[in-house]
Amino acid sequence: MGWTNIFYVFAAVLFILGIKQLSHPKTARNGNLIASIGMLIAIVTTLLAYGQLDLRLIAVGMIIGAIIGATFAIRVEMTQMPQMVAIFNGFGGGASALVAAAEFTKSGDITSFTLSTISLSVFVGTLTFTGSFIAFGKLQGFVSGKPLVFPGQQLFNALMALCLIFFSVNLVMNPADIKFFYAVIALSAILGVTLTIPIGGADMPVVISLLNSYSGVAAASTGFVLMNNGLIISGALVGASGLILTNIMCKGMNRSLANVIFGAVGLEQETSSNGGKQITVKSYSTEEAAMIFDAAEKIIVVPGYGLAVAQAQHAVREIADHLIAQGKTVLYAIHPVAGRMPGHMNVLLAEANIPYDQLKDLDEINPEFEDCDVALVLGANDVVNPAARHDTGSPIYGMPILDVDKSRTVIINKRTMNPGFAGIQNELFGFENSIMVFGDAKEMLQQLLKDLKDL
Amino acid sequence: MDINILTVFILAVFVGIEIITKVPPTLHTPLMSGSNAISGIAVVGAIISTRIDGEIGTWLGLAAVIFATINVVGGFMVTDRMLKMFKRD
Numbered sequence: 001m002g003w004t005n006i007f008y009v010f011a012a013v014l015f016i017l018g019i020k021q022l023s024h025p026k027t028a029r030n031g032n033l034i035a036s037i038g039m040l041i042a043i044v045t046t047l048l049a050y051g052q053l054d055l056r057l058i059a060v061g062m063i064i065g066a067i068i069g070a071t072f073a074i075r076v077e078m079t080q081m082p083q084m085v086a087i088f089n090g091f092g093g094g095a096s097a098l099v100a101a102a103e104f105t106k107s108g109d110i111t112s113f114t115l116s117t118i119s120l121s122v123f124v125g126t127l128t129f130t131g132s133f134i135a136f137g138k139l140q141g142f143v144s145g146k147p148l149v150f151p152g153q154q155l156f157n158a159l160m161a162l163c164l165i166f167f168s169v170n171l172v173m174n175p176a177d178i179k180f181f182y183a184v185i186a187l188s189a190i191l192g193v194t195l196t197i198p199i200g201g202a203d204m205p206v207v208i209s210l211l212n213s214y215s216g217v218a219a220a221s222t223g224f225v226l227m228n229n230g231l232i233i234s235g236a237l238v239g240a241s242g243l244i245l246t247n248i249m250c251k252g253m254n255r256s257l258a259n260v261i262f263g264a265v266g267l268e269q270e271t272s273s274n275g276g277k278q279i280t281v282k283s284y285s286t287e288e289a290a291m292i293f294d295a296a297e298k299i300i301v302v303p304g305y306g307l308a309v310a311q312a313q314h315a316v317r318e319i320a321d322h323l324i325a326q327g328k329t330v331l332y333a334i335h336p337v338a339g340r341m342p343g344h345m346n347v348l349l350a351e352a353n354i355p356y357d358q359l360k361d362l363d364e365i366n367p368e369f370e371d372c373d374v375a376l377v378l379g380a381n382d383v384v385n386p387a388a389r390h391d392t393g394s395p396i397y398g399m400p401i402l403d404v405d406k407s408r409t410v411i412i413n414k415r416t417m418n419p420g421f422a423g424i425q426n427e428l429f430g431f432e433n434s435i436m437v438f439g440d441a442k443e444m445l446q447q448l449l450k451d452l453k454d455l
Numbered sequence: 456m457d458i459n460i461l462t463v464f465i466l467a468v469f470v471g472i473e474i475i476t477k478v479p480p481t482l483h484t485p486l487m488s489g490s491n492a493i494s495g496i497a498v499v500g501a502i503i504s505t506r507i508d509g510e511i512g513t514w515l516g517l518a519a520v521i522f523a524t525i526n527v528v529g530g531f532m533v534t535d536r537m538l539k540m541f542k543r544d
Contacts (some may be wrong), residue, residue, distance in 0.1 A: 008499075010535045011486035012467070014538040015493050016470060016474060018489070018493075019471075019474050019475065019478070019486070019489070019490065019493075020474050020477075022482055022485065022489060023474070023476050023477040023478045023479065023482070023484050023515070023535075024479075025482060025538075025543075026543075028482055028485060028538045028541065029535060029538040032489050032531060032534045032535055032538055035489060035492070035493060035537070036492070036531040039492070039495070039496065039498075039527055039531070042496060042498075042499050043498060043499065046499045046502045046503060047502060050502070050503055050506060051506075052506050052508070053502065053505065053506050054505060054513070057505055057513070057517055058502055058517075058520055060504055060516075060517075060518030060525065061501075061505075061517045061521045062498075062507045062520060062521075062524045064521050064524075065520065065521040065522065065523065065524025065525045065527075065528065066524050066525075066528040068521075068525045068533070069524060069525040069526065069527065069528035069529030069530070069531070070528055070529065070531070070532055072525070072529045073528070073529045073530075073533040073536065074530035074536075075531070076533060078537070079498075081484055081488070081533075081537070084457060084485075084488070084529075084533060085487055085488050085491055088488070088491050088492075088495075088525070088526050088529055088530050089491055089494075089531075091495075091522040091523070091525045092494040092495055092497060092522070092523065092526040094519075094522035095495070095498070095501055095519045095520075095521045095522035095526065096497045096500065096519075098501070098504075098515050098516070098518050098519035099497060099500035099501050099503075099504045099515075099516070099519045101515050101521065102504035102505075102511075102513075102515035102516045103504060103512075105511050105512040105515065106512060123499070160505065165481050180543045186539065208487070209487070212487055212490065212491055212494075215488070215491065215494040216494045218494075218497070219494050219496055219497045219500075219541070220464060222497055222500045223464075223500070224460065224464075225500075226500050226503055226504075227460060228499060228500065229463055230496060230499055231459060231496055231497065231499055231500055232463055232464050232467065233463060233464075233467040234493050234494065235464075235494065235496065236464050236467035236468045236471055237467060237470070237471040237475075237490065237493060238471075238490045238491070238493050238494040239468065239471070240467075240468050240471030240472045240475060241471055241475045241486065241487075242458065242487075242490070244472060244475050244476060245475075245483060245487060247484070248480075248483075297516065330496075332524065334481075336480060336482065341481070341483075341484060341487065342483035342484060342485040342486075342487060343480055343481060343482060343483030343484035343485070343486070343487070344484055346480070346481045346482070346483070347484045347537055347540070349483070350537070350540040351540050352541070353540075354541060355542055355543050356541050356542070356543065357543055359481060361480050409467040413464070445510070
């Protein structure tokens with residue numbers, strides 16, 4: 001089947017060109033379209049190349065899948081994007097595992113190589129499936145966002161992994177014995193759950209990226225099962241993409257991947273160095289805050305997950321419009337791990353029509369705080385915690401942070417004084433130049449806008 | 456085992472790393488959902504696996520087709536929805 005491989009390679013080239021165009025916001029939409037055409041070519045090629053296909057059955061499956069997928073895609077709120085990607089990853093991984101399982105049930109001789117790739121596909125695919133659903137549950141609030149741990153969890157996971165290797169080897173040696181196959185599925189499913197539940201909400205960007213990578217690896221290994229270039233190339237692309245994003249997220253927190261996966265950060269209140277130290281905060285009304293804004297020239301907005309929860313992106317835009325109309329400068333500081341997935345804040349602010357060239361990343365914005373009059377921190381906590389610079393006992397020590405404390409005034413909006421997701425009290429709130437304005441981000445911003453207009 | 460197929464895999468990983476490091480942080484979420492849609496390429500495997508004789512194989516294949524299509528259609532559509540929103544001044 002020479003010609004089919006040519007079409008698969010063509011599809012893969014379109015995927016590569018599509019991702020390439022994603023490197024600029026202007027061409028990105030076109031890139032996505034190109035990639036989707038690549039997918040269409042791959043699907044049509046497959047339908048034409050393989051005989052004995054039950055086209056009716058496939059059509060039914062594709063229609064059901066398309067309706068479900070489209071419904072998700074149309075209905076989802078931008079704030080829910082992390083859980084959306086998580087659930088899609090889960091379906092992708094699940095599909096790869098199912099394909100491998102179907103190949104396993106095929107009658108006739110299967111080579112040891114194919115059996116190894118089948119067990120790899122089933123393992124990674126099933127793990128991605130259950131892990132993604134736990135991640136989805138955590139983000140959606142079905143499962144506690146806090147790290148869930150039990151005594152001996154790491155030992156348990158290590159034992160599970162060892163058993164998994166043992167059963168996989170047995171599966172390859174005795175393919176006739178179906179019980180090894182079931183054991184691999186069951187253990188992979190459990191491992192997906194036990195590896196994801198101990199990870200705290202603030203570490204979700206890493207988990208989502210990693211699961212994204214896994215779904216690619218699962219597709220690539222299914223490609224080895226079927227000896228299909230299309231799957232191998234595309235799976236490798238996605239695997240690499242997920243891995244790079246995982247790496248960027250880990251760097252953004254200055255933590256190793258192992259520490260994120262096994263560290264269970266957010267579990268206990270750190271009491272080491274500044275534990276027990278009382279922080280006295282100044283709490284202002286929106287009216288008082290409005291006066292500070294009125295006197296300011298340069299304002300930097302620091303959005304965090306709290307902004308997403310409160311759906312306050314449009315309210316931010318309205319305030320910014322008002323301030324810009326008065327001749328002030330407004331910029332946005334985006335920390336790499338702000339929100340629950342890579343680039344989460346950028347999408348939210350884009351939804352509110354905030355031009356992407358006002359959004360600055362960490363390295364770009366940090367020098368700007370020196371001559372900034374007001375830094376407005378909206379529902380961000382750990383990414384602005386100065387303890388990351390000096391407190392070696394803090395779980396976020398060494399994490400690059402946004403230097404909001406260098407601004408003349410820092411206005412921090414939070415619902416309550418509760419510590420952030422990492423469970424750490426933030427000394428920034430007690431700083432001389434810090435002012436707290438409590439309340440829901442959206443309501444606070446709307447009130448602030450009213451007060452600004454009344455001045 | 457066919458060494459060619461391994462060569463293809465390794466080269467594709469390098470190409471992936473090359474092009475993806477060039478995507479700016481602003482577009483990381485669409486990159487993720489877009490690459491996620493591409494991982495729905497498992498749909499190709501799913502279609503092939505429905506041909507497998509025997510009840511169980513076919514039903515597993517059908518489930519795989521459904522799962523992968525959710526991934527593909529949902530992934531590309533939601534990425535498009537996001538990218539539509541990115542604007543300049």
